Amino acid sequence: MNETSAHQRCSLLVKNARIVDGTGSPSTAGDVAVDGDRITGVGDCTGWRADEVIDGSGLALAPGFIDCHTHDDRAVLATPDMAMKVSQGVTTVVAGNCGISLAPFETGHGLPPPFPLLGREENFTFPTVSAYRDRFERTPPALNLALLTGHSSLRVNVMKDDLERAASADELADMQERLRGALRDGAIGLSTGLGYPPAREAPSQEITALASVLREFDRSIYATHMRDEGDHVLEAVEETIETGRAAGVQTVISHHKCAGPKNYGRSTETLAAIAAARAHQRLGLDVYPYTASSTSLLPEYVRESEDVLITYSDPHPDMAGRRLADIADEWDCEPLEAAKRLYPAGAIYFQMDEDDLKRILSSPGAMVGSDGLPGGTKPHPRLWGTFPRVLDRYVRQQKLLDLEDAIHRMTGLTAETFGLRDRGKIAVGAYADLVLFDPETVTDTASFEEPEQPADGISTVFVNGVVVWGGTQPTGERPGRFLTH
Numbered sequence: 001m002n003e004t005s006a007h008q009r010c011s012l013l014v015k016n017a018r019i020v021d022g023t024g025s026p027s028t029a030g031d032v033a034v035d036g037d038r039i040t041g042v043g044d045c046t047g048w049r050a051d052e053v054i055d056g057s058g059l060a061l062a063p064g065f066i067d068c069h070t071h072d073d074r075a076v077l078a079t080p081d082m083a084m085k086v087s088q089g090v091t092t093v094v095a096g097n098c099g100i101s102l103a104p105f106e107t108g109h110g111l112p113p114p115f116p117l118l119g120r121e122e123n124f125t126f127p128t129v130s131a132y133r134d135r136f137e138r139t140p141p142a143l144n145l146a147l148l149t150g151h152s153s154l155r156v157n158v159m160k161d162d163l164e165r166a167a168s169a170d171e172l173a174d175m176q177e178r179l180r181g182a183l184r185d186g187a188i189g190l191s192t193g194l195g196y197p198p199a200r201e202a203p204s205q206e207i208t209a210l211a212s213v214l215r216e217f218d219r220s221i222y223a224t225h226m227r228d229e230g231d232h233v234l235e236a237v238e239e240t241i242e243t244g245r246a247a248g249v250q251t252v253i254s255h256h257k258c259a260g261p262k263n264y265g266r267s268t269e270t271l272a273a274i275a276a277a278r279a280h281q282r283l284g285l286d287v288y289p290y291t292a293s294s295t296s297l298l299p300e301y302v303r304e305s306e307d308v309l310i311t312y313s314d315p316h317p318d319m320a321g322r323r324l325a326d327i328a329d330e331w332d333c334e335p336l337e338a339a340k341r342l343y344p345a346g347a348i349y350f351q352m353d354e355d356d357l358k359r360i361l362s363s364p365g366a367m368v369g370s371d372g373l374p375g376g377t378k379p380h381p382r383l384w385g386t387f388p389r390v391l392d393r394y395v396r397q398q399k400l401l402d403l404e405d406a407i408h409r410m411t412g413l414t415a416e417t418f419g420l421r422d423r424g425k426i427a428v429g430a431y432a433d434l435v436l437f438d439p440e441t442v443t444d445t446a447s448f449e450e451p452e453q454p455a456d457g458i459s460t461v462f463v464n465g466v467v468v469w470g471g472t473q474p475t476g477e478r479p480g481r482f483l484t485h
């Protein structure tokens with residue numbers, strides 16, 4: 001047997017597809033061969049012998065989408081088929097965003113907002129990242145996961161329930177040491193949620209001191225849900241730029257937006273500041289394709305919104321799916337009072353402008369991330385719809401992005417920014433995370449009324465060479481891995 005023929009056997013061959021390789025380069029027609037968990041051939045694979053052949057005629061083949069902004073820390077353990085993500089073509093999620101990570105977390109000091117987005121206190125059973133990773137690897141889900149370490153999680157571990165202040169020097173040293181431990185255990189970086197109660201009193205110096213630890217670990221990243229996304233969004237962008245510059249690390253602005261009607265249009269200012277910083281430091285951002293946000297039901301968000309929908313309420317579960325204004329009318333009280341009575345609860349906030357969204361989505365360094373919140377009764381449709389919605393609404397209908405550019409922002413750019421090696425591209429040697437879809441019909445069907453709906457047009461999804469989604473349902477396979485640097 002000569003060397004060539006040794007390469008002509010493979011476990012899977014996708015033939016005659018439009019290959020969108022994740023780099024942003026023009027797509028090409030051809031075949032992709034997979035053997036085991038890796039891609040072994042790209043281009044013309046005529047004559048290759050494969051255990052399984054899939055006809056890709058009329059379909060596009062792309063690297064599996066990387067959802068760089070998720071809160072799937074617990075979902076991968078609780079709902080391991082991860083239908084809401086693999087049905088969109090997602091093959092890797094980055095969890096632990098917005099300062100809250102399920103690990104490392106020590107319970108017993110309450111669960112301040114927005115921690116309930118990840119589960120109840122009894123679900124927080126991982127004092128270390130290695131305990132979480134062990135559990136993940138014992139019962140792996142359908143897709144891969146990489147984990148950020150939440151700054152608010154570190155704060156609760158060290159400062160207990162006394163969070164409305166800056167950390168002391170000793171507490172900061174303790175948090176730095178715990179962050180080092182998490183990174184040694186395989187976490188890929190640090191996240192903050194500076195707009196949320198457990199972190200909003202943390203000064204910039206505290207964040208810079210923690211982000212500076214990342215420099216000790218190759219490729220580690222700092223992702224931030226900024227201190228303000230409304231009236232002071234520009235100051236928050238400037239704080240982020242300064243933190244990233246002082247720490248000297250890859251930085252990502254999470255779910256970038258300009259919230260509240262009086263800030264509509266201000267993405268021209270924020271994106272100009274981001275572009276100027278990108279000339280001399282590593283700075284990216286993620287964005288979801290909706291003009292409504294979602295998080296815990298909190299008064300400051302209610303104040304900045306045109307309309308509010310309830311996603312779940314522990315004391316009033318029957319209010320899920322209803323407008324806060326209608327509930328307040330019915331209860332004959334102010335919306336803020338109704339919000340207080342509904343808590344613990346989650347909500348959807350209509351508080352963004354479509355032109356800002358388009359400007360942000362098409363800006364240099366912008367990646368697609370769902371920020372989906374699993375677990376609510378009526379979750380924001382971004383949980384099931386984000387990636388197909390970009391491909392339908394912003395590629396096919398509005399032509400804001402061409403297909404190659406959009407896929408790059410879901411794959412290659414994301415893998416590069418988050419330091420995920422051999423992911424996010426179709427190339428010989430890369431992992432066989434792939435999505436086969438119809439670029440003419442792919443579309444999100446999840447709506448605010450019916451949010452838990454799989455997309456149309458996603459044909460087959462492979463994770464590490466194994467089919468996890470076959471057209472209309474999960475296959476039950478669980479080849480997901482815990483990704484580290």
Ligand SMILES: [Zn+2]
Nearest residue numbers: 098225254255
């Ligand atoms: Zn966030």
